[in-house]
Amino acid sequence: MNLNAAWQDLVSAALVGTDRRTPSLPGLSGPLASPLSSMDVDRSPAEGLLDAAALLTGYRRAGVLPVTGLARPEPAPAEDRPEVPPAAARRLAGLFDGGRYSPWIGESPYRSRIDLLPEWLSIAADRGLRAPAELLPALLDLARAESALRPAVLRVGGRRATWLAGQRREWRHLLDVAANDAGTAALDDQLLWQTGSPAQRAGYLAALRGTDPDAARDLLADTWTREPAEARARFLRVLRDGLTEADEPFCERALDDRSQQVREVASRLLTRLPGSAFRQRMTERALRLVQVRRTGRRVHLVVTSPESCDDAMRRDGVAVKPPSGTGERAWWLEQVIAHTVLDTWVAALDRDPATVVALPVAGDFGAVWRRGLVQAAADQREPRWAAALLDDETVRAELGDPPDRPPIADLYPALPAEDRVRHAIRMLRGATPFSQRLLESCPVPWSDELAGAALDVLRRTAQEPPQQRLLADIAGLAAARLPLHAVPAEHPTDLFTDLAHVLRLRADLTKEFS
C-alpha cells in the first residue's frame, strides 16, 4: 500500500466514521512504517486514526513537490511614459480606499472619494504620465462601470493596462475603446476591419476616414448590404467627420434603407451637407408649411401641418408614428422643422434668429414650431440659434420645466461656452428652474462669476433649509468644479466646511503632480 492510498483510506474511514469502517494501515514500508505500526488502530480506532493522520499530514505537507510543466505568460511590453510622482500615486491609492461607494467624510458634497478621480486622471493624462501598475485592476474595474472614464483610464494606464485587460474576460471589451482611441495606429491592422468587434471596426473606419475620406466610404460601401442594421447606423455615423458632397450619393442611398435608425442617421448627415438635394427637399416642405403674414406693420407666422406623411417624407427620415400624447400631424411638422437647415429661416424671413423665434404664430402649431426649432438647433449645433431659443421667454415657458429633459437640455452643449456660463449664472440667481445639465456643461474650472453665484446660492439656501436637494446638487457639482482659489474663507455651515475641505484636497492633489 503506498502513501496516498493509505491517506485515502484514512479519509474514507473518517468520512463515514470508524463505527462503520475501520481503517487498515497494512504494509507501509519506509520511514513511516514503524511509527504507524505502533498506533493502536484496532483497540481505539478513532484515536488511532487521528494519530496516524497527524503523522501522515506532517509527512505529506513536508514532502510537497514543485509543480512542473507550467507555461510562462506573454510578458507586457515596456512602458514609454514615466510613472506619476510617488505622492500622486499615494493619492490615487487613497481614492480607492474603502471601496467605490464608501461615503466621504460626514455629509460632504461628494458621494465618495472616487469623485476626485476624473480630475486626477486628466492631470496625469495632460502630463503624459502613467498610473502605478498595482492600481490598474481597480482602475479597470472602475472603467467597466463608468464608460466616460474609459479612454482616460486606458491612456493613463499605459501599455500595462492594455496588456492586463487582455488577460481577463471582464476587462477585455475595454480594449475596443483602446482600438477606437488609438486612431491611426489601428490602420496598421487591416484585419481589424474584417474580424474586429463592431467598436474596433468603427475605430478602424474612423481612422481611415481621417486619412482618406473617400476610401473609408468605399470600404463601407463594399460590405454595406451584409452589415446588420445596428452596425450600418453606427458606421454611417462615422462619415459625419469629413463629410463632403462626394458622400451625398451614398447617403441618399442610405435613405432607402430598411431600418428607420439608418434613415435617421442618413437624414442628419444630409442636413449637414450644404447644397444637398435632401436639404432642398426639406426646405421646400418647410417653406410650404410656414408662411409670413403682414397686417399693417405687424408681422406674424402662419404655421400649418402636413396633410399626410407621404413616401418621400418617410424616405427623408420622417417617422410616421408619433410618440404617445402627440398628434401625428403635429409630429410630422415637428420633424420637418427639425430636419430643415436653420439658416433657411434667416434667409426666407430676412430676420436674425432671435427675431424669428419671437415672431408670433397664428394657429395651433406655435409650440410645435418652436419645439422643432429647438430640436434643429440641438442637432445642427447652431450656437446662435441655441442662444436665441434659450433666451426666448415663450420657449422657456413651454419647454423649460423640467429643464433637464430633451429637447431643451440638448441645447446646452450647442451654446457657446460663455453663453452657457451666462445662462447658468442667470439660473443660479433664480431666474430659471435649476438644471443640473446646464451647470455640468459649464467649462471647468468655473469662472469667478459663476463660482460666486453658486456660493451665493449655497449661502442663501443653507439658511432656508427646505431646499436640501438643490443644495446637495449644487454643492456636489461645485466641489469638483470651483476654481481652487475660490475656497470660501468663512464657513457659515457644515456644508462650507466640507466644501473647503474638498477644495483643499483638490489643491493637494494637483500639487502632488509637481
Add this chain to the structure above:
Amino acid sequence: MIDRWSTDQVLALAPDAASQKAARKLASPAHWKDRGVASGDPPVLWGLCAGSGSSPYQTCVDLAGPAYRCSCPSRKFPCKHSLALLLSWSDGVVPDTSPTPDWAEQWQRSRAERAATPRARREGTEPPDPKDAQKRAARRASRVAAGLAELDRWLADQVRHGIAGHQHTGYGFADTMAARLVDAQAPTVAGAVRRLAGIVGDGELWAARMLEELALLRLLTAAYPRIDQLSSDLAATVRARIGFPVPVDEVLARQRVRDRWQVLSLRDESHDQLTVRRVWLHGAESDRPALVLSFAAPGQALAVDLVPGTAMDADLAYYPGALQLRAVVAASHGPPQPGGPVPGATNVATALCRYATALAAEPWLDRWPMLLADVTLTRHDNRWYVLDAAGDGLPLRASGDPPWRTAAVAGGHPATLLGEWGPSGLRPLSIWNGTRLVAA
C-alpha cells in the same frame, strides 16, 4: 523638524467617521485659544481648545509616537481635539513660534523619559506576589487540561461518527466546543476549533483538509498531558498553540537579534471583534524571518511604526518556541530607512526545503513566509501559480481573490515575491516591482 502628515494620514488615526467629522469642524482657528509646536525630542503639538466647560482643554500630541493626551472627558482615542490639532498642523496653520506652556513642556519631558525607560520597568509597577502567581498558574493549567481532555474526546467522536454528516449540519457544529475551550482559558486552540466549520464543503478535498486539522488538534491534545517531558522550546510551542499568554517582559528578557530588518509586508485580518495586524520582517544579515503581530479592539488604532518597504537597524526578541517566528521590536537604533531591494530570496526548491525543516520543528505551522526570487505569475486551468527560473511552480491558494494586483505589477515578468505558504497554497503578500515593494 518632522515632516508634516497629510490630511488623510491624520484622518486614518480617527477611531470612527464621527470623530473625523467632529475633528474637521474643530480644526477651525476659532476654536483654539492658542496652539504651537514644541520642537525637541519628541516633537510635541499642543493646543488650548475651548470646550463646553469653563476652562479650555489642554491637548498634546507626541508626533514621534504618535501618542496623545487631552484633558477632555472623551473616551474615544485619540479624541477629536487631538485629531483637530493634527489636522491644523497638517494644513500648516499651527505656528511653531508660540512659546510652549509649562503643561505641554512637562508632558514632553515625561514622554522623553518614558522613551528612555525600558518597557519592563514601566509596566510592572509592583512585582506580583509569586505565591499568588503560582496559584493562578496552577488553576489555569488544570482548567486547560480539563478543556483539552474534553476536546480530545470530541475529536475522537467526530471521527467515530464520521465527518460526512457535517455537510448537512453545516456551520457552527464546532461552536459549542470552541466556547468550552474559551471558558477553559485556551483561546488559541478555541479559534482553531471554530475555524473548522469553514472547511466543511469547501472544495472537493474538504474532507482531507478536515481530517488534517482534526489530526493536528489531536496532536495538541496528546502533547499537552506530556508537556513536562517535552523540550522547553517545544513545550513553549504547545503552550502558544493552546493560548497561554507570554508576557512581553519575558520576551524582551530573551536574547535579542540585532540586524537590518526589512519590513516586507503588512496585512490586517479581523478575527471576531479583534483586528490583527501581521507584519513580516526579514533580517538582512541573519537571513531570518520574523512576524510582528499587533492587536486592536474596535475603535482602537493599530500600531503604525512598521512600514513595508522600509528597513531599520533594530533589536528583535523572538517569542520562545521550537520554531521561532513571532517577535517584538525590542529596541531600534535609528529611524527607518528606505528598504531597497530585498536580499535572501530563493528559488522554489530551496523555499520548500526550508518549509519542510520548519514544519519538522513545528508540525502545526500553517503559514510560513517564502521569499521567492525571479518568479513569474502564470495561470493554468484556472489556477494561478508562481513559476521560478528553474521551471518549478507553486500553486496559489484556490480560495481568496484572484491575484490581479500582483499580476498587474509583475506584468508577466519575473519578480521577487513574498508569500505565505500553507497547506492550501501560496498567498502573495508583496512584490518587488523593480524600484519598490508593493502590497499584493
